[in-house]
Amino acid sequence: MDNRGKAIFSFMFDDDSDDEEHHQRVIEAIVHHTSQDNEATKHGGSVVGRVYKNCDREDRHRNLMSDYFVERPHFNATDFRRLF
Numbered sequence: 001m002d003n004r005g006k007a008i009f010s011f012m013f014d015d016d017s018d019d020e021e022h023h024q025r026v027i028e029a030i031v032h033h034t035s036q037d038n039e040a041t042k043h044g045g046s047v048v049g050r051v052y053k054n055c056d057r058e059d060r061h062r063n064l065m066s067d068y069f070v071e072r073p074h075f076n077a078t079d080f081r082r083l084f
Contacts, residue, residue: 067074075083 068080
């Protein structure tokens with residue numbers, strides 16, 4: 001259990017304070033704890049609902065290299081500049 005979890009645990013079992021005040025402090029601690037957890041787990045990962053499409057990147061790379069960047073390319077430099 002991390003420090004925030006320990007703080008919430010100690011708030012929950014603190015019998016010294018008024019019940020209503022204690023209840024409010026526990027709720028605030030839980031909200032604070034969960035909001036910090038949500039912020040810590042955000043990342044730039046996959047977008048929910050997006051479908052993965054296999055783009056055959058390896059094959060496309062191989063084709064690009066063989067079409068433009070070999071000793072005898074299929075297309076010339078002018079074609080490359082026009083397309084890319």
